[in-house]
Every structure is written in structure tokens, then in C-alpha cells.
Amino acid sequence: MKTDSLVFWWRSLALLLAMGLLALVLQPFFGGTIALATMLVGVLGLLAYHLRNLHRLGRWLNDPGPETVPESYGAWEAAYGQLYRLVRSQGKSQRMLSAALDRFVAAGEAMPEGVVVLDSQDRIEWCNPKSMQHLGLDRKKDLGQHIAYLVRLPAFQQYLTAQDYSQPAILRNLAGGDSVLSVQLVPFDSTRKLLLTRDITQLERVQTVHRDFVANVSHELRTPLTVVGGFLETLLDLPDMDPASRESQLKLMFEQTGRMQRLVEDLLALSRLENGIEIREDRVDVRSLAQVLATEAGGLSKGRHTLRIELQEGAGGVRGNYDELHSAFGNLVSNAVRYTPDGGEIRLKWRVEDGCGAFSVEDSGLGIEAQHIPRLTERFYRVDRGRSRSTGGTGLGLAIVKHIAQRHQARLDISSEPGKGSCFCIRFPTNRLLEPEELVTSGQ
Structure with a gap:
């Protein structure tokens, strides 16, 4: 740039010097007046040349662009050349900045958390789609609006005015829904703020399930432990208890310890299933397994129910883990025996329908009301808690079946x-289905 400026001024100076020399050469021949007039005409011509180029430069400055830079010769050629390079460089820089801004906006749009940019007056300058989803914002209508006018929950209003943003605020029941949001304000640029939002509904549910699980396990264990502890205290206080009473007490303690053992075994089984350990796959003959389950059900029923097996002709088996499937099917069968009144009927069915293999257990028991069915596979969920405990259930059976x-x-x-x-x-x-000829019975 410095070189081009020097070229411009040296060329102009060279023209002036040339006109001065021409006047000196003309003076002896035509006199001083002619020489001075010649020099004046030259200076005026040079001035007109510069004024014309200044006018063109002024017009270009009103609408600058690399394709409209004026063309000239002489001193102005270097100046226009420098302008052309400068405009091209600025255009490239602007394109780079624009591309960087577009990438930044695209990154903000794609973020899984909500982001709202607030100005010094807590008015919305920009928001991404996730924040619109979380807070019910409308980018077309809400830009420039105060955030407090749009998010009216008292918990958010208090958080906004408290000026302590070190911890996030938890917002519940936003817009009448059941979602839970974590929101946090982050000051930046001396006067602006970022409002970050995150949907923690699922996390809250997991924590609730965890709390309920701990409470349920504690409750399930406390009852038998209390019973066993009470009986042991009685035995200690009454060492001369008659044999019949002692036997009755020991029998109850045995039943309670069995209940605790079943609960612990089910908890361990559920833990193994939830850990996602890869299963060993067997060729499971469901027809043969159904016969085993019927025998087990007969022992549990002790003749109080009618047991029937219905096996479709040609229905073979499945690829799966024999022990897990035995456990899942067995849970369904034992539940049917527990909850079917004496004299009822229980049917074990294995068939192939609509391309799927279906193992079902049907009973003629009391039935279940519709509102309970979606929750039956939850841990410790019971339709009738008293009846479940009296029949020896742990409340984990259907959760285990679902995982298997x-x-x-x-x-x-x-x-x-x-x-x-x-x-x-x-x-x-x-x-998962196997034809009868694919089955092997050894090792099952």
C-alpha cells in the first residue's frame, strides 16, 4: 500500500516537473507569457484529470464492490489497483466471518440443550429450537420480549430476580405438562446473559424409581425381619415354651426367612438381567419345557386347580437361554397358581401365529382392572398388596419376565x-423360532 501511494504522488510530481521544463524551453522562443500560459493549461488539465477521477471515486464509494472499481491510467491506475485489492480482501474476510457466524448459529441450533441469549434488560435476542420446545417460545413473535413475560412460573421469576445464578433452578409443570426443566443463567459480555435449559424429566423419573425401589426393598425386608426378631425374642424369654408352640414359632420363622431368600434371589436375578450380560443361546424345545412347567405347577397347586396344556402341532421351539426362559415361563405359571381360586382352570399354550411364537398362560382367576395392567411389570407393583404377600410373591416376578x-x-x-x-x-x-427338526434335547 505504501509503495502504491508513493507511485501515485511521484507520477503527479513528475507531470508537474515536465510542464515546468516545457515552459522553460518555450520561454526563449515565445516569451514568458506563452510559456506561463502553457504551464497553466497543463496544470489545469492535470487538475481536471484528478477531479474527474475523484468524482468517479466518490460514485464508487456510494456502492463499493470489486466488480465496479473504476479503471484509469497514470497516477490513478495504481490507486484504483490498490482499492481493488483492498475490496477483494475485505470481501473475503466478510465471507469468512459470515461463514463462521453461520457455523456458530448452526451449532447453537443443533445443541441438545436449550439456549436463549438475553440482552442487558433480559429481553430475548436469539433462541434455539430446543429452548423453544422447552419454554414454549416463538422466535418470530418473541424476539425483543422480556423473558419474564413469557416464562411466568414463580420459581423462574424468583430465580431471575435473585441475581444468584451459581446453581440451576428446577421448573415443574411448565405449560401445564409433566416435564421437569433445569434452567441456569450464565452472565457474559458484561451485560448479557445466556439462559440454558435442559429437560431432566427422565432423570427425575429414574431418581424417583430409585427412591421407591430402596423404600420398597426396605419395607419388604423389614416385615419378615421384624417377625423373625420377635419370635427369637420370645424364644429367649420363654426357654421352657411347650414343644407345640416352639414348633409353630420355628415354622413361621422358616417361612419368613424363605420369603427374604426369595426376595434376594429375585433382586439378584433382576440385577443380572439389567446389567445386559450377553446370553448363552440354546435350542429350547418349548413343548418339552411346557411339560416340565405343568409338573411344577401341579406340585404348587396340590390338586386345587385344573391344569391343561395346549401345544400346536408343528410348533417347535425358540433360540434363547433355557434357564432364563424357564424362569420367565415359570413366573407366569406360578402367578396363575397363586392368584387363581381353588377349582379354577389354568391353561399353558404354545403356538405359532402371524409368524410369531406365542407362549401364554391363561387362568380363570379374579382378573385385573384395566388401570393396573400398564404398571404390572414395575418393580414391587401389586394390585392387592395383602394378597400378594399372603401368596408368597416378591413383587418382582413380572419385572423379571419383562426383562427376559x-x-x-x-x-x-x-x-x-x-x-x-x-x-x-x-x-x-x-x-427366534425353530422347527421341530432343529431341536436338540440334550443339555436342557
Whole structure:
């Protein structure tokens, strides 16, 4: 740039010197007046040349662009050349800045958390789609609006005015929904703020389940421990207790310790399933397994129920873990025995329908009301807590069944009608099914 400026001025000076020399050469021949007039005409011509180029420069400055830079010769050629390079460089810088800004905006748009930019008066300057979803904002209408006018929850209003943003605020029931948001203000640029939002609904649910789980386990263990402790205290206080009473007390303690043992075993089984350990796959003959389950159910029922097995001709087996499937099917069968009144009927069915293998247990028991069915596979969920404990259930059986089904890409379907009984069915996808000739019975 410095070189081009020097060229401009040296060329102008060179023209002036040339006109001065021409006047000196003309003076002896034509006199001083002619020489001076010649020099004056030259200076005026040079001035007109510069004025013309200054006018063109002024017009270009009103609408600058590399494609409209004026062209000239002489001293102005270097000046216009420098302007052209400068405009091209600035255009490139602007394009780079614009691309960087576009990338920054795109990154903000793609963030999984909500981001709202607030000015010094807490008015919205920009917001990304996730914040619009979280807070119910409308980018077209809400830019420039005070955030407090749009998020009216008292918890947020207090957080905004407290000026202590070291910890996030928790917002519940926003816009009448059941979502839970974590919001935090982050000051920046001396006067502006970032409002960051995150949906923690699922995290809250997990924490609630964890708290409920701990409370339920504590409750389930406390009752038998209290019973056993009470009986032991009685035995210590009454060392001369008659044999019949002692035997009765020991029998109850044995039942309670058995209940605790079943609970611990179910908890360990559920933990193993949830850890996602890869399963060993066997060729499970469901027809043969159904016969085993019927025998086990007969022992549990002790003749109080009618047991029937219905095996579809040609329905073979499934690829899966024999022990897990035995546990899942067995849970369904034992539940049917526990909750079906004496004299009722229990059916074990294995069939292939609509390309899926379906193992179902149907009973003629009391049935379950519709509002309970979606929650039956939750840990410790019971329709009738008193009846569940009296029948020896831990409240984890159907949760275990659900996890085993999922590990085999199967699903658990439950249908029931109060007073008419229930049907629990595990449906296996086609890729899990085996033809009868593919089955091997050894090792199962």
C-alpha cells in the first residue's frame, strides 16, 4: 500500500516537473507569457484529470464492490489497483466471518440443550429450537420480549430476580405438562446473559424409581425381619415354651426367612438381567419345557386347580437361554397358581401365529382392572398388596419376565377382565423360532 501511494504522488510530481521544463524551453522562443500560459493549461488539465477521477471515486464509494472499481491510467491506475485489492480482501474476510457466524448459529441450533441469549434488560435476542420446545417460545413473535413475560412460573421469576445464578433452578409443570426443566443463567459480555435449559424429566423419573425401589426393598425386608426378631425374642424369654408352640414359632420363622431368600434371589436375578450380560443361546424345545412347567405347577397347586396344556402341532421351539426362559415361563405359571381360586382352570399354550411364537398362560382367576395392567411389570407393583404377600410373591416376578422377554427380542402382552381371568403371553419374533427338526434335547 505504501509503495502504491508513493507511485501515485511521484507520477503527479513528475507531470508537474515536465510542464515546468516545457515552459522553460518555450520561454526563449515565445516569451514568458506563452510559456506561463502553457504551464497553466497543463496544470489545469492535470487538475481536471484528478477531479474527474475523484468524482468517479466518490460514485464508487456510494456502492463499493470489486466488480465496479473504476479503471484509469497514470497516477490513478495504481490507486484504483490498490482499492481493488483492498475490496477483494475485505470481501473475503466478510465471507469468512459470515461463514463462521453461520457455523456458530448452526451449532447453537443443533445443541441438545436449550439456549436463549438475553440482552442487558433480559429481553430475548436469539433462541434455539430446543429452548423453544422447552419454554414454549416463538422466535418470530418473541424476539425483543422480556423473558419474564413469557416464562411466568414463580420459581423462574424468583430465580431471575435473585441475581444468584451459581446453581440451576428446577421448573415443574411448565405449560401445564409433566416435564421437569433445569434452567441456569450464565452472565457474559458484561451485560448479557445466556439462559440454558435442559429437560431432566427422565432423570427425575429414574431418581424417583430409585427412591421407591430402596423404600420398597426396605419395607419388604423389614416385615419378615421384624417377625423373625420377635419370635427369637420370645424364644429367649420363654426357654421352657411347650414343644407345640416352639414348633409353630420355628415354622413361621422358616417361612419368613424363605420369603427374604426369595426376595434376594429375585433382586439378584433382576440385577443380572439389567446389567445386559450377553446370553448363552440354546435350542429350547418349548413343548418339552411346557411339560416340565405343568409338573411344577401341579406340585404348587396340590390338586386345587385344573391344569391343561395346549401345544400346536408343528410348533417347535425358540433360540434363547433355557434357564432364563424357564424362569420367565415359570413366573407366569406360578402367578396363575397363586392368584387363581381353588377349582379354577389354568391353561399353558404354545403356538405359532402371524409368524410369531406365542407362549401364554391363561387362568380363570379374579382378573385385573384395566388401570393396573400398564404398571404390572414395575418393580414391587401389586394390585392387592395383602394378597400378594399372603401368596408368597416378591413383587418382582413380572419385572423379571419383562426383562427376559426383551433380552430375547420378545414382548410381554397382558390382557385381563375382572371376574373372568387373565392371559399373559410372551411373543417371540420369527427369527427366534425353530422347527421341530432343529431341536436338540440334550443339555436342557
